Amino acid sequence: MSIKYKKLVVGVTGASGAIYAQRLLLHSKEIFNEIFLMMSRQAYQVIETEQGIRLDKEHFEISRWLGSSAPNIHLLDDNNYFTPPASGSFRHDGMIIVPCSMGTAGRIANGISNDLLTRSADVCLKEQRKLILIPREMPWNVMMLQNMTKLAQSGATILPASPAWYHKPENFNELADTVVSRALQLLGVDHNITPQWMQEEVNHGK
Numbered sequence: 001m002s003i004k005y006k007k008l009v010v011g012v013t014g015a016s017g018a019i020y021a022q023r024l025l026l027h028s029k030e031i032f033n034e035i036f037l038m039m040s041r042q043a044y045q046v047i048e049t050e051q052g053i054r055l056d057k058e059h060f061e062i063s064r065w066l067g068s069s070a071p072n073i074h075l076l077d078d079n080n081y082f083t084p085p086a087s088g089s090f091r092h093d094g095m096i097i098v099p100c101s102m103g104t105a106g107r108i109a110n111g112i113s114n115d116l117l118t119r120s121a122d123v124c125l126k127e128q129r130k131l132i133l134i135p136r137e138m139p140w141n142v143m144m145l146q147n148m149t150k151l152a153q154s155g156a157t158i159l160p161a162s163p164a165w166y167h168k169p170e171n172f173n174e175l176a177d178t179v180v181s182r183a184l185q186l187l188g189v190d191h192n193i194t195p196q197w198m199q200e201e202v203n204h205g206k
């Protein structure tokens, strides 16, 4: 499996874990030719709370958030359906929603596509494209668990924001990368962001 169109759709919502979105975008802009980004209103507040970066929705410079230029990231208006991901006719390699709030997960699970982000997710499911949700909440009530089951049954992949520690991450970025690298892997990206378990040891004949 490998990426075909080199186009990725990314949704960022108001769950905790803005660092996951930031790390995913930083890696993805080097891998994909084009990234179609949509952010919920609440996502901006969480970024400001967690990362101390106040982003103006109207004059939002992606590069200021990422600390790096990103000419291939298109920030779309979450209310504008006259954009490629709103239609199944637009071909891309998949959509990642990171972090994914319980609200957004619930809306997608129940077919309530009331903005571009949820509409784009809906399109992925109907077109049988990769849709990866990276939800963050704890604990999960029964309704949340049922929504996750519905999503998985509809073809989505649920990849909880549960970072792995066995790579011995040395900072928050490396820790967040254990999650986002797995999402990229699920899309078919061959990456070296997080090492493969025991591969080095085998290569060195241990």
Ligand SMILES: Cc1cc2nc3c(=O)[nH]c(=O)nc-3n(C[C@H](O)[C@H](O)[C@H](O)COP(=O)(O)O)c2cc1C
Residues within 6 Å of the ligand: 012, 013, 014, 015, 016, 017, 040, 041, 042, 043, 045, 046, 049, 100, 101, 102, 103, 104, 136, 137
């Ligand atoms: C700092 C902060 C952290 C939050 N963390 C979470 C979270 O981890 N998971 C979650 O489902 N909602 C969380 N919320 C609540 C969501 O932002 C809220 O439910 C919002 O309506 C989600 O809208 P959206 O899905 O359109 O972004 C958080 C809110 C704030 C302000």
